[in-house]
Amino acid sequence: MRRLPAFTLALLASLHVLPALAASELTGQVVGITDGDTLTLLTPDRRQTRVRLAEIDTPERRQPYGSRAREALADLAFQRRVRVVVEDTDRYGRSVGRVYAGARDVNAEMVRRGAAWVYDRYNHDSRLPALEAEARAARRGLWALPEAERMPPWEWRRRAKAEREVEPGPRRGAPG
Numbered sequence: 027m028r029r030l031p032a033f034t035l036a037l038l039a040s041l042h043v044l045p046a047l048a049a050s051e052l053t054g055q056v057v058g059i060t061d062g063d064t065l066t067l068l069t070p071d072r073r074q075t076r077v078r079l080a081e082i083d084t085p086e087r088r089q090p091y092g093s094r095a096r097e098a099l100a101d102l103a104f105q106r107r108v109r110v111v112v113e114d115t116d117r118y119g120r121s122v123g124r125v126y127a128g129a130r131d132v133n134a135e136m137v138r139r140g141a142a143w144v145y146d147r148y149n150h151d152s153r154l155p156a157l158e159a160e161a162r163a164a165r166r167g168l169w170a171l172p173e174a175e176r177m178p179p180w181e182w183r184r185r186a187k188a189e190r191e192v193e194p195g196p197r198r199g200a201p202g
Contacts, residue, residue: 052110052121052124056103061087062095064120065103067110076120079133080113081149082142084178088102088184090175091141091168098107098141098167140167143178 052075056077058066060076067075084095093184103125112123125132135141137154140161144154168176177185 036068036156037043043154045071050112052105052112052123055107058104059096059100061092062099062136065099065125066191067108076118077110077168078116078118078120079136080124080141080144081151081154082133082136084136084142084145086179086182089177089179089182090171095136095141095168098136098139102130102135105126108132138165138166140169143168145180147180 033060037083052067054067054075056065057068057074063079063082064119065079067077069075079099084099085092087093087096093117106127107163109126110121110123112121112187116122120155133155134157137144137157140159144158147156149155161167168199
């Protein structure tokens with residue numbers, strides 16, 4: 027009997043595993059809403075998992091519309107059983123994925139309601155930009171804010187970081 031080389035066996039084994047890694051799923055009940063694009067899922071094995079909604083970004087808590095974006099996500103998902111199609115894990119250890127409450131795509135619905143921007147840098151869904159354009163044209167959600175208050179969250183975070191880096195810290199030895 028002819029034996030296959032070790033690298034061939036490893037390649038065949040990896041091809042079998044890759045689909046499982048590419049699209050894993052989580053299910054459970056949403057037990058917490060951190061902000062407009064992050065929730066906590068309680069899985070059937072009683073494990074809490076933080077989930078970041080993929081392909082969208084919502085205003086930060088202190089940013090205009092931040093609390094309303096959080097409320098929109100709570101309205102769609104809090105205390106509901108959901109399915110998460112996991113796409114990645116972010117640098118904070120959160121699962122990143124598409125969230126479905128029944129047949130409803132929560133990520134897309136956040137954009138349709140005007141509670142989220144399409145995160146172009148990470149978007150792979152050709153439907154999301156059209157939903158954002160529709161929300162913008164209808165002045166739904168954050169699109170009803172004055173233009174000066176509509177700043178994409180990635181710009182808000184960059185600006186806040188730059189301001190923190192410029193602010194002088196307390197001087198040592200200075201009279202207090």
